[in-house]
Amino acid sequence: MYYSTMLSSQICIPRATVLQSRKNWDSSKSNNDWKPGIDQISMHETEHIRKYPDAKLIRLGIGDTTEPIPEIITSAMAEHALALSTVQGYKGYGPEQGNMALRTAIAEKLYKDTGIKGEEIFVSDGAQCDISRLQMLLGPSVTVTVQNPTFPAYLDSSVIVGQAGEFQQEIGKYRKIAYMKCGPENNFFPDLSTTPRTDIIFFCSPNNPTGHAASWQQLKQLIEFAKANGSIIIYDSAYSAYITDSSPRSIFEIPGAKEVAIEISSFSKFAGFTGVRLGWTVVPEELCYSNGYPVINDFDRIVCTCFNGASNISQTGGLACLSSDGYQALRNVVDYYKDNAKIIVDAFQSLGLKVYGGKNGPYAWVHFPGRNSWEVFTEILEKTHIVTVPGSGFGPGGEEYIRISSFGHKQSILEASRRLKNFYK
Amino acid sequence: MYYSTMLSSQICIPRATVLQSRKNWDSSKSNNDWKPGIDQISMHETEHIRKYPDAKLIRLGIGDTTEPIPEIITSAMAEHALALSTVQGYKGYGPEQGNMALRTAIAEKLYKDTGIKGEEIFVSDGAQCDISRLQMLLGPSVTVTVQNPTFPAYLDSSVIVGQAGEFQQEIGKYRKIAYMKCGPENNFFPDLSTTPRTDIIFFCSPNNPTGHAASWQQLKQLIEFAKANGSIIIYDSAYSAYITDSSPRSIFEIPGAKEVAIEISSFSKFAGFTGVRLGWTVVPEELCYSNGYPVINDFDRIVCTCFNGASNISQTGGLACLSSDGYQALRNVVDYYKDNAKIIVDAFQSLGLKVYGGKNGPYAWVHFPGRNSWEVFTEILEKTHIVTVPGSGFGPGGEEYIRISSFGHKQSILEASRRLKNFYK
Numbered sequence: 139m140y141y142s143t144m145l146s147s148q149i150c151i152p153r154a155t156v157l158q159s160r161k162n163w164d165s166s167k168s169n170n171d172w173k174p175g176i177d178q179i180s181m182h183e184t185e186h187i188r189k190y191p192d193a194k195l196i197r198l199g200i201g202d203t204t205e206p207i208p209e210i211i212t213s214a215m216a217e218h219a220l221a222l223s224t225v226q227g228y229k230g231y232g233p234e235q236g237n238m239a240l241r242t243a244i245a246e247k248l249y250k251d252t253g254i255k256g257e258e259i260f261v262s263d264g265a266q267c268d269i270s271r272l273q274m275l276l277g278p279s280v281t282v283t284v285q286n287p288t289f290p291a292y293l294d295s296s297v298i299v300g301q302a303g304e305f306q307q308e309i310g311k312y313r314k315i316a317y318m319k320c321g322p323e324n325n326f327f328p329d330l331s332t333t334p335r336t337d338i339i340f341f342c343s344p345n346n347p348t349g350h351a352a353s354w355q356q357l358k359q360l361i362e363f364a365k366a367n368g369s370i371i372i373y374d375s376a377y378s379a380y381i382t383d384s385s386p387r388s389i390f391e392i393p394g395a396k397e398v399a400i401e402i403s404s405f406s407k408f409a410g411f412t413g414v415r416l417g418w419t420v421v422p423e424e425l426c427y428s429n430g431y432p433v434i435n436d437f438d439r440i441v442c443t444c445f446n447g448a449s450n451i452s453q454t455g456g457l458a459c460l461s462s463d464g465y466q467a468l469r470n471v472v473d474y475y476k477d478n479a480k481i482i483v484d485a486f487q488s489l490g491l492k493v494y495g496g497k498n499g500p501y502a503w504v505h506f507p508g509r510n511s512w513e514v515f516t517e518i519l520e521k522t523h524i525v526t527v528p529g530s531g532f533g534p535g536g537e538e539y540i541r542i543s544s545f546g547h548k549q550s551i552l553e554a555s556r557r558l559k560n561f562y563k
Numbered sequence: 564m565y566y567s568t569m570l571s572s573q574i575c576i577p578r579a580t581v582l583q584s585r586k587n588w589d590s591s592k593s594n595n596d597w598k599p600g601i602d603q604i605s606m607h608e609t610e611h612i613r614k615y616p617d618a619k620l621i622r623l624g625i626g627d628t629t630e631p632i633p634e635i636i637t638s639a640m641a642e643h644a645l646a647l648s649t650v651q652g653y654k655g656y657g658p659e660q661g662n663m664a665l666r667t668a669i670a671e672k673l674y675k676d677t678g679i680k681g682e683e684i685f686v687s688d689g690a691q692c693d694i695s696r697l698q699m700l701l702g703p704s705v706t707v708t709v710q711n712p713t714f715p716a717y718l719d720s721s722v723i724v725g726q727a728g729e730f731q732q733e734i735g736k737y738r739k740i741a742y743m744k745c746g747p748e749n750n751f752f753p754d755l756s757t758t759p760r761t762d763i764i765f766f767c768s769p770n771n772p773t774g775h776a777a778s779w780q781q782l783k784q785l786i787e788f789a790k791a792n793g794s795i796i797i798y799d800s801a802y803s804a805y806i807t808d809s810s811p812r813s814i815f816e817i818p819g820a821k822e823v824a825i826e827i828s829s830f831s832k833f834a835g836f837t838g839v840r841l842g843w844t845v846v847p848e849e850l851c852y853s854n855g856y857p858v859i860n861d862f863d864r865i866v867c868t869c870f871n872g873a874s875n876i877s878q879t880g881g882l883a884c885l886s887s888d889g890y891q892a893l894r895n896v897v898d899y900y901k902d903n904a905k906i907i908v909d910a911f912q913s914l915g916l917k918v919y920g921g922k923n924g925p926y927a928w929v930h931f932p933g934r935n936s937w938e939v940f941t942e943i944l945e946k947t948h949i950v951t952v953p954g955s956g957f958g959p960g961g962e963e964y965i966r967i968s969s970f971g972h973k974q975s976i977l978e979a980s981r982r983l984k985n986f987y988k
Contacts, residue, residue: 202655212648215876216641222839223637225972230627230837263688263840263874270869274699274723294868298699412655413875414647415688443719444695449688449874450838451640547650 179527186519196554199525201500201543203410205474208467214458215451232447235438236261240453243460244418252390254420258434260441263448264417265376265404266291272372273299275440281336286317287347287532292340310534319535322494326350330359335367342374344381347532347541348503349495351385357392364398368428371399379408379472381498396422407500409459409468416452475500478551479544485555489563502542514540522557604952611944621979624950626925626968628835630899633892639883640876657872661686665878668885669843677815679845683859685866688873689842690801690829691716697797698724700865706761711742712772712957717765735959744960747919751775755784760792767799769806772957772966773928774920776810782817789823793853796824804833804897806923821847832925834884834893841877900925903976904969910980914988927967939965947982
């Protein structure tokens with residue numbers, strides 16, 4: 139997940155022209171030199187299956203949903219698809235910002251009492267895409283902070299857009315990016331008094347990979363920090379549906395947030411839409427550049443230039459997700475995964491390990507003090523045939539940790555629990 | 564469609580910090596100062612409806628498909644949606660590059676005899692999105708050529724990424740972009756002997772808005788030009804399904820193209836998927852940077868970082884589009900629009916006007932010598948209640964022209980033809 143090369147910003151087909159060629163690339167190396175950590179996991183998997191062809195691999199690595207989507211939602215999508223074959227039901231281009239009915243439903247259902255309006259919500263084909271569209275908006279010259287450990291997409295997109303500077307192999311960090319350590323020592327919230335100012339702060343809560351949901355107080359501090367520094371928070375709330383306690387589900391629950399924050403979110407983990415593709419970004423009208431120009435205008439422009447709307451079929455599904463019955467049905471699926479998380483957490487705790495997360499998010503974040511996370515990954519795979527994610531894939535702050543996903547059929551989770559308790563000590 | 568302001572590349576919330584603020588922005592102006600030409604058309608429409616509430620407006624402006632999608636395709640999508648509610652049919656994340664079955668089907672059905680393989684095809688949520696992902700790959704420092712007139716998205720995305728330089732109001736061009744005039748005087752193909760070298764050449768064929776499909780000879784010249792100059796052609800073949808004669812449907816029909824070209828295309832106009840969202844980009848493995856590094860690796864990286872795959876439902880639809888029966892059914896819909904185009908062309912020709920396009924594409928490009936295109940737009944709207952697109956929206960080379968789309972129900976097209984013949988002389 140950490141790239142040692144940067145995209146060349148100028149290109150030329152084979153001809154001796156004076157152009158900046160790709161730094162640090164050795165033609166004798168494999169063509170897959172840039173492949174991210176997740177692909178390294180795939181390679182370990184493949185090798186493992188080759189070695190143990192009869193092993194029943196349990197994949198608790200990549201956070202991919204596994205349970206069926208409730209019928210009330212899929213039948214709405216099927217109906218929409220079939221209607222496209224009729225004169226009255228055919229729909230062509232929709233507004234790039236998303237169908238107003240869906241934007242309004244998101245505001246009313248998920249941002250109730252925050253004052254966020256449908257007009258401030260931009261429907262997309264997912265948070266991964268929104269992150270990069272935001273990066274296009276921000277450009278190469280902004281300074282950026284990420285949590286450490288962090289979901290890699292903020293960093294990967296930062297490298298591509300040119301914000302990150304060189305990768306410093308010895309410390310596992312990009313030179314121009316600021317990292318805010320989040321660990322048990324600071325209750326998974328950075329010490330802002332020692333955090334340098336940057337233009338942009340990426341903050342994910344509930345956090346991937348640590349599972350920590352920031353408290354109201356913590357978010358208040360973050361907002362004040364951003365306000366004092368003239369920074370913008372890009373707040374990723376993709377896992378808010380997994381919150382069990384009273385932690386905020388949206389940064390906009392905290393006063394002052396609208397002047398400093400953009401929030402991204404997704405139907406992926408909340409509705410099992412990982413393959414259907416639907417998400418959204420909230421840009422409050424109050425959020426302005428230093429000269430007073432509203433950021434929402436720029437984001438609207440990005441959306442209208444670089445995007446052409448999420449699939450109408452997916453949007454119809456999204457609307458069904460937010461209906462009374464649809465939402466309730468989805469809560470049952472989320473509860474299923476939360477129950478899985480309890481089983482996973484319990485299994486690791488029974489081994490005497492310190493386990494974080496798993497309460498407000500679908501990931502358990504397990505600490506193996508003094509151990510190299512790839513070694514632990516390999517050991518778990520070898521002894522229990524369970525695929526996890528080594529913490530170092532999320533940054534240097536992830537070393538000594540393993541992330542285990544709770545997405546899976548109950549029987550797989552129970553089997554994983556059994557194997558961990560019996561074979562991995 | 565031409566922006567007089569550029570996105571600020573650094574942002575800050577209200578606080579006096581030394582950051583580049585948005586150029587040329589006047590807080591007293593409307594918040595919609597950036598709104599593209601198409602929105603100006605909407606405003607004219609709205610005003611027109613207000614003035615003539617009983618007028619039956621015929622919209623032949625924006626190129627939005629209107630005819631139902633054949634059932635063989637929509638039922639496949641509906642089936643896929645319903646299967647997501649079953650344990651065996653549920654699918655989560657797919658490969659970001661697209662499902663291999665679809666990539667292969669595109670290669671076999673649409674790139675037969677070119678040698679293009681499924682592995683070189685990246686499925687997307689549409690050409691608009693691919694253009695910007697390519698721009699992210701290219702970065703701010705590449706030099707770019709567009710045709711003149713041109714589909715605006717290449718320019719708009721170029722401005723956003725920072726390639727374009729200042730907009731020169733007097734000549735209607737961006738300072739750092741090269742424009743290749745394409746008009747009847749040069750058979751809609753630029754004089755390459757007077758075209759400056761740039762890193763990237765955007766080339767759309769069949770062309771939006773002129774409707775010209777480049778010949779084999781013309782493309783051969785373009786490829787040789789790119790090869791000699793060490794440039795990359797980004798070839799937009801979104802309208803190739805509308806070709807009537809023997810013009811090439813893909814640039815890869817011409818030898819040498821794989822070393823200099825990327826091709827983008829779309830299911831939008833070919834399958835009525837404007838709201839479903841599906842497209843693809845072809846990056847040949849032979850295409851390399853000046854130091855030999857394969858561009859496909861960089862594009863793969865962009866796709867894996869900035870995107871998360873097209874909707875699985877849409878991809879299932881795409882596969883059905885390329886089945887024997889699906890493809891034949893779609894040909895009938897395309898023929899329907901082509902027939903519309905003949906009616907439109909005929910109507911304008913009957914007025915003694917020179918009409919281009921309409922033969923290999925769904926747009927008629929009508930010349931009004933010496934006339935301002937917005938004035939002609941307004942006159943046609945006023946006299947016939949038909950919405951078109953003023954040619955200046957496609958660049959200075961579009962002045963004196965009007966683009967009329969052939970997407971519409973037959974009765975609307977016939978009515979439009981009647982009104983043009985009777986009321987607009």
